[in-house]
Amino acid sequence: MVAERIVEIFEQAGVTGCLHVVDLDEVGGGAGSGEPGGGREVALRADEQVVIASIFKVLLVLEFARQVVAGQLDPRERVLVTAADRLGGWGIAGCADDAEVSLRDLAYFAMSVSDNTAADLLLRRVGADVLPMLAAELGLPRTRIVGGPRQLVETMLADVGARTEADFARIFPTLPPERIRAMRMFDPAHTTSSTAREITRLLGLIWRDEAGPPEACGMVRGWMARQLFWTRLASGFPPGVRVAGKTGTLPGLHLEAGVVEHPDGGRYAVAVFVRARQLATRRIDVDLAMGQAARTAVEALRAG
Template structure:
């Protein structure tokens, strides 16, 4: 009888024991990689404390698809980073045979070739050149439709640069008096002190999440948005970007290849780009900072620190799996 009782207890234990989790049947997580990811995320959180505003960071290995993000799904004003989408739409027209890089469009009344306007827009962030391209593209909605057509969500284009700047500095966002004047300051005073327009920062128009901006860069670089020749054109121009020397590129090793585009408004600093590692691997990175009163130097530092931390992570962290 004791032996029978023992067998019954053992048999019942097979049913009463907890079932293994689904993870138990999959690959064992790499603790070294998990630790590296945790350290990177802790660094991103630390960088965010350098501002009294809001920081969004998204990084993505373009080979494996591995993505890490801090406030990656928060909407931020794109400012001039939207010019990447404008250039993409223009080059899609070239792919379709409905545009030539040698045709001209007027900038401040002077006709300039499309290729020149693209160069001015992406390397110098020239607003008038960009708006000439927006008009040639068919307007902001046409650019927005192209972004949707390549599968990018949570990135919307509602304005050309002139109208975007008007909303950034003046009332009309529909979020109350603070959109006109925070702390009793006029738009001109706010500009002089580099203070944010909180109403504009809360307006969903002309915004993107950091993840969505990486989606746009990935679609372009991986050939999902443009033909190989036009992909090479946009990336080569972005590699010649003259703005943002103290942002993403500032702390990278000398000679690091980076194709990027900056954006700047009162209390707001952005940079988004594709960085090439020494072994040829690529990662996309977007850093947005908004509602910041600390000033441009601190915003630039956050972008630079985030880029270097991501660079070291992707270069040294082990054992990634293809997405």
């Protein structure tokens, strides 16, 4: 009945979706165990392979935090961000001038405003080849990491026949929807992808200090709690309920994964990934439906 209600919420917003919500304090299986865990859950197409876009940044900052705690990286190391480094999106990408920031602040920007430039620079320092190994270590066999934001941009340009981002901005709006949906950025087999169930597993490992040293996991939780976007998961819950999350967005794709913490100590990992028929990236009705679906599932678990 809960899954049926969630399907109704999605249908009213004109979307289809995948959802997985699990009680974190009832899940078994530690890092590397490969066990899915046995906690109470609400699942809707939770094992479907889907594009996760910027949600991959959770793995990125986790690896960064692990390297910091291991003494491999100095979080205060300075990075000069130039015009050649800037990608589209929020944060440093919008700067008109060169900026100098620390590695730690790159991680903050990557999580708080989903800064693609910050994530790309951090990925260069951490090592792109390390993330697939981290996913395997954490027992996430269906989490597929294909490069970072820069690789995604290069794929998008190639798919529309554009040489520059300016060319892309001119060509993309003229393309028919079927041509856009055929781009590799929408195909889980050709871009970074995972499942809703594996993403909630990742969050559970982080929240239970099983994804690395407790200090590293705490850093990731802190950054996720500072995300500025509130219209998706957080919109579904009343004041006093803490939501830490990470969004992902592509035309027609609205994604978020996070952890909901109630004042009584209840903790629930949530992944809601929806696809809209329209290709707009700003749909407040879709965002609010995601929050409503998340709350419906969490309340069902809390009610037993």
